[in-house]
Amino acid sequence: MPADPAxxxxxxxxxxxxxxxxxxxxxxxxxxxxxIEPTDPVLDRLAxxxxxxxxxxxxxxxxxxPKSFATVDDLAYFYLDLLEHLDLRQAIVVGVSFGGWxxxxxxxxxxxxxSHLILANAVGIKVGDRETRDIVxxxxxxxxxxxxLAYFNPGLGTHDYKAMPDAQVLAAARNREATARYGWxxxxxxxxxxxxxxxxxxxxxxxxxxxxxxxxEPYGRAYCTAIPAARFELIERAGHFPHLEQPELFADRIFAxxxxxxx
Amino acid sequence: xxxxxxxxxxxxxAWKDHQGSLxxxxxxxxxxPRVAADLFHRYYDEWLLADELGLxxxxxxxxxxxxxxxxxxVVGLSVLARQTKRARLLVLGYPIGHRQxxxxxxxxxxxxxxxxxxxxxxxxxxxxxxxxxSSNQNPVGVMERFWEAHDFIIKAMTSHDxxxxxxxxxxxxxxxxxxxxxxxxxxxxxxxxxxxxxxxRVLGEHGYVMATLGTGYNTRELYDAYREGYxxxxxxxxxxxxxxxxxxxxxxxxxxxxxxxxxxxxSYLRSASIVYLPFRNPPGFLSVEDxxxxxxxxxxxxxxxxxxxxxxxxSASVQELIDAAILFCGTPDQVYQQIVDFCExxxxxxxxxxxxHAGAMSHADTVENLTLFAREVLPRLKAYKxxxxxxxxx
Numbered sequence: 055m056p057a058d059p060a061x062x063x064x065x066x067x068x069x070x071x072x073x074x075x076x077x078x079x080x081x082x083x084x085x086x087x088x089x090i091e092p093t094d095p096v097l098d099r100l101a102x103x104x105x106x107x108x109x110x111x112x113x114x115x116x117x118x119x120p121k122s123f124a125t126v127d128d129l130a131y132f133y134l135d136l137l138e139h140l141d142l143r144q145a146i147v148v149g150v151s152f153g154g155w156x157x158x159x160x161x162x163x164x165x166x167x168x169s170h171l172i173l174a175n176a177v178g179i180k181v182g183d184r185e186t187r188d189i190v191x192x193x194x195x196x197x198x199x200x201x202x203l204a205y206f207n208p209g210l211g212t213h214d215y216k217a218m219p220d221a222q223v224l225a226a227a228r229n230r231e232a233t234a235r236y237g238w239x240x241x242x243x244x245x246x247x248x249x250x251x252x253x254x255x256x257x258x259x260x261x262x263x264x265x266x267x268x269x270x271e272p273y274g275r276a277y278c279t280a281i282p283a284a285r286f287e288l289i290e291r292a293g294h295f296p297h298l299e300q301p302e303l304f305a306d307r308i309f310a311x312x313x314x315x316x317x
Numbered sequence: 318x319x320x321x322x323x324x325x326x327x328x329x330x331a332w333k334d335h336q337g338s339l340x341x342x343x344x345x346x347x348x349x350p351r352v353a354a355d356l357f358h359r360y361y362d363e364w365l366l367a368d369e370l371g372l373x374x375x376x377x378x379x380x381x382x383x384x385x386x387x388x389x390x391v392v393g394l395s396v397l398a399r400q401t402k403r404a405r406l407l408v409l410g411y412p413i414g415h416r417q418x419x420x421x422x423x424x425x426x427x428x429x430x431x432x433x434x435x436x437x438x439x440x441x442x443x444x445x446x447x448x449x450x451s452s453n454q455n456p457v458g459v460m461e462r463f464w465e466a467h468d469f470i471i472k473a474m475t476s477h478d479x480x481x482x483x484x485x486x487x488x489x490x491x492x493x494x495x496x497x498x499x500x501x502x503x504x505x506x507x508x509x510x511x512x513x514x515x516x517x518r519v520l521g522e523h524g525y526v527m528a529t530l531g532t533g534y535n536t537r538e539l540y541d542a543y544r545e546g547y548x549x550x551x552x553x554x555x556x557x558x559x560x561x562x563x564x565x566x567x568x569x570x571x572x573x574x575x576x577x578x579x580x581x582x583x584s585y586l587r588s589a590s591i592v593y594l595p596f597r598n599p600p601g602f603l604s605v606e607d608x609x610x611x612x613x614x615x616x617x618x619x620x621x622x623x624x625x626x627x628x629x630x631x632s633a634s635v636q637e638l639i640d641a642a643i644l645f646c647g648t649p650d651q652v653y654q655q656i657v658d659f660c661e662x663x664x665x666x667x668x669x670x671x672x673x674h675a676g677a678m679s680h681a682d683t684v685e686n687l688t689l690f691a692r693e694v695l696p697r698l699k700a701y702k703x704x705x706x707x708x709x710x711x
Binding site: 124191193194195196215216220223224226227228230231233234235238239 | 450453454455456457458594595596599600601605606608609612613614
């Protein structure tokens with residue numbers, strides 16, 4: 055498959071962008087709130103050993119925003135429909151940050167079409183007490199501070215919007231709005247999710263960028279503890295987006311996990 | 318013309334020590350409740366004076382801010398509904414885009430309308446950007462929430478025969494049947510504010526009173542968009558009483574004193590925008606297209622003078638603010654002429670929302686400003702015949 059541009063797919067009358075690359079075992083990649091670009095190196099790393107399907111979530115990037123969609127639950131049901139629509143079986147589902155939250159919400163509903171689940175620096179659960187915010191309030195800090203907290207190498211997250219094509223700036227603005235639409239309140243989590251994680255029966259890997267200062271390592275370990283067949287692994291020299299900062303290591307860890315834990 | 322006296326009820330001591338943010342995250346330790354009590358009583362006294370002088374009254378609310386201590390406008394409305402005798406009581410606005418419970422809004426406003434014997438004007442607004450972090454309402458989709466709250470409040474105020482049911486996107490109620498029902502029939506007049514042409518058109522379709530703030534000699538296109546919406550519903554051109562404009566006012570017996578007073582009133586503009594940067598533009602408050610332009614560093618100017626010079630309200634001189642019709646300032650003759658010039662430019666503007674107090678202005682300063690305006694300017698504005706424009710600017 056060519057590296058770009060992304061094509062699109064219609065599921066339940068909702069048109070979303072879809073990057074499809076590689077062959078073999080299906081791997082559904084669920085992007086974080088900052089979106090996904092066809093040029094992200096992680097896509098080729100994953101596509102070297104699997105059939106990668108990387109949709110842009112409804113409301114993000116250039117994907118349609120259905121009027122009735124307001125929660126991550128809506129997105130999870132959308133992806134269950136997408137798995138069925140494409141008749142994907144034994145799929146590896148990988149989600150980063152906000153995408154990890156969606157992946158967990160999918161898996162508590164049904165893992166019938168899923169072989170392995172990988173949650174990378176995933177948000178979505180409540181861990182601390184009521185006066186402790188588990189997740190940095192990204193809507194109340196300048197973008198420059200977000201980049202400092204989210205990246206091991208902040209240079210990688212700094213964007214010059216003036217130099218970007220219009221469509222890409224518009225997509226970035228839509229990403230920001232959609233992240234708030236689905237995660238404004240309760241802030242970046244579903245209060246019910248943690249108590250439902252026990253339903254996930256497939257092998258699960260919590261893959262954690264060790265330099266993340268949006269989320270803490272104990273937060274990731276609490277996520278892991280709540281899922282019966284889960285393992286926790288750190289990725290060094292990476293922050294909140296390990297797929298961007300260590301794409302090769304990120305792909306290697308996923309396939310090593312999948313091969314080491316046959317269903 | 319009607320003239321509504323307005324103050325934001327500030328806590329001006331906070332100006333001296335705020336570290337870059339007067340709103341949202343300024344620790345309330347800096348608020349001395351004894352000072353706040355004196356200020357509230359003083360502001361209410363000034364509104365009682367306005368009532369005696371023949372002015373009407375406007376109140377608002379903001380949250381977690383030293384720029385406006387009125388965090389629940391219902392309290393001020395309640396005090397004034399009982400204590401004033403004749404003035405209309407305008408709330409502009411009641412932030413129903415943020416409010417959890419529109420049933421409570423309908424009950425509160427109906428009660429105030431009854432106690433004041435039909436003197437309430439109810440201005441609904443979505444709310445300002447920096448108050449979403451504290452209200453925790455989602456800024457994405459706030460206009461849909463605003464209109465559903467509006468629909469519900471009007472329905473609650475106008476349903477008299479049996480309880481009704483409401484199960485919709487944002488609000489769920491059963492057996493709605495408010496007591497008391499409002500004094501004014503079918504409901505108190507609805508007002509709102511806007512800065513966008515698309516929203517102005519929608520307000521025109523409803524026929525509500527539309528107010529703008531700080532738009533100066535950039536107001537006409539908003540009014541024209543309103544006129545188009547108003548007339549699209551098969552009505553003749555809207556009268557001047559459909560339009561309101563918030564202007565700062567400083568009047569004095571001589572020009573020198575007026576300009577000094579103008580500088581004190583303008584302190585509102587200097588301070589209102591002091592808020593920690595990330596709170597100024599929550600996601601979803603502006604359109605995706607507008608946000609993309611902001612990300613590129615493109616910020617369209619908002620305020621123009623009559624001869625199309627761009628000014629920045631926050632730093633403009635008193636003369637520039639006068640030129641832009643953001644501040645009406647001078648002797649009574651000058652202020653009258655400035656307001657009339659602006660009404661002519663607008664094609665009719667029947668409600669002046671007069672910020673006659675701001676910042677650290679003293680009680681004596683404010684009393685003199687209001688009294689001189691009411692005696693020397695107001696009677697002439699009452700007698701002034703407004704133009705009646707149709708949709709196209711001359």
